[in-house]
Amino acid sequence: MIGPDPQPNRFISWLPFATLLQKEILRFLRVSFQTLLAPIVTASLYLFVFGATLGDRISVLEGFSYAQFVIPGLILMGVINNSFANTSSSLLISRYLGNIVDLLVTPITPPQFIVAYTLAAMLRGLLVGGAVLLISTFFSPLPWVHPWSACAMAALASFLFAQFGLITAIYANTFDSLAMFNNFLILPLIYLGGVFYPISILPPLWERLSRFNPLLYLIDGFRHAILGVGDIPLAVSFAISGGMAAILFLWAALLIGRGYKLRL
Numbered sequence: 001m002i003g004p005d006p007q008p009n010r011f012i013s014w015l016p017f018a019t020l021l022q023k024e025i026l027r028f029l030r031v032s033f034q035t036l037l038a039p040i041v042t043a044s045l046y047l048f049v050f051g052a053t054l055g056d057r058i059s060v061l062e063g064f065s066y067a068q069f070v071i072p073g074l075i076l077m078g079v080i081n082n083s084f085a086n087t088s089s090s091l092l093i094s095r096y097l098g099n100i101v102d103l104l105v106t107p108i109t110p111p112q113f114i115v116a117y118t119l120a121a122m123l124r125g126l127l128v129g130g131a132v133l134l135i136s137t138f139f140s141p142l143p144w145v146h147p148w149s150a151c152a153m154a155a156l157a158s159f160l161f162a163q164f165g166l167i168t169a170i171y172a173n174t175f176d177s178l179a180m181f182n183n184f185l186i187l188p189l190i191y192l193g194g195v196f197y198p199i200s201i202l203p204p205l206w207e208r209l210s211r212f213n214p215l216l217y218l219i220d221g222f223r224h225a226i227l228g229v230g231d232i233p234l235a236v237s238f239a240i241s242g243g244m245a246a247i248l249f250l251w252a253a254l255l256i257g258r259g260y261k262l263r264l
Contacts, residue, residue: 016108017116024120028086035082035124036131043078043132047071047139050196060198064227067140071133072150072223073195076157078132080218083125083158084186087117087165092178095169100262110257114166114249121162122155129154145228149238153222156241160218161186163248170255170262189215194223200231217241 028035050070058066094100103113136142144150172178193215199207210216211232221237224230230237256262 016106017112020103020108020113020116021119024086024090024117025123027090028120028124035086036127039078039082039128040131040135043074043128044135046074047132047136050074060201061227061229063229065140068142068227069198069223070196071136071140071142072226073219075129075132075136076154076219076222077190077195079125079129079154079158080161080186080190080215081125081182082128083121084161084165084168084182086121086124087162088169088172088178088181089165090117090120091166091169092172092175095262096175104259104262110253113256114163114252117166118159118162121165122158125158125161126154129158142226143228144226146225146234149234150222150225153218153225153238153241156238156245157218157222160241160245160248163245163252166252167248167255170252170260189213190219193219194231195219198231214240214244 047067050067059069060066061069091100094103108116168178168181172181192210193213194210199210199216199220202210217232217237217240220230220232221234221241224232224234224237
């Protein structure tokens with residue numbers, strides 16, 4: 001005969017992590033019109049402008065229409081923006097309301113804290129990217145030369161900007177300062193990172209300067225994996241992007257582990 005559990009209230013180590021992950025996913029799903037539908041509509045407008053109106057009229061890459069060239073960049077732009085927005089807004093709201101202190105006293109480790117926020121952000125970013133990809137099929141087909149590499153690059157970009165969102169939310173003191181990171185750092189780097197043009201058509205000086213843009217390696221790598229051609233070798237794009245992701249993860253872990261600007 002099996003007796004009663006001698007430890008009925010034993011601690012389940014993964015339960016705080018799973019609870020935080022569920023909370024973060026439900027947070028953006030409850031306002032899906034704002035977190036999912038709005039960026040999909042915005043990306044659809046980009047697709048209409050560059051796909052329906054300019055797609056077959058100009059070409060910046062031999063053998064491909066302009067729509068085929070620009071669609072991978074628009075997909076990754078949706079992934080990047082929404083992954084960053086999810087972690088940065090969620091953590092800053094928790095800091096602003098003060099409930100981040102309650103979360104820090106729970107039995108959850110800094111890596112679990114980061115991974116829970118990151119997975120929720122990646123889910124949001126990849127859902128938006130997938131929706132943009134689905135809509136793009138109405139404008140132009142893509143060859144998908146290296147599909148697994150493309151998926152890996154999209155996941156890497158989402159992971160990287162989820163970490164950057166956490167770091168930004170820790171350093172930002174107001175929502176205005178958070179918006180400054182997006183408007184004056186991320187968006188310019190995206191637009192100058194080869195979303196709408198290949199750097200190979202730039203003058204030599206500007207082409208060399210563009211190689212210092214970290215987003216170039218994400219965008220060009222993703223496009224390279226889909227179309228089979230790019231300005232930078234695919235292995236180099238993965239190596240540089242993976243290095244940046246690792247640095248940002250360690251940076252976020254250091255800040256959260258010390259409770260920097262999180263504990264009152």
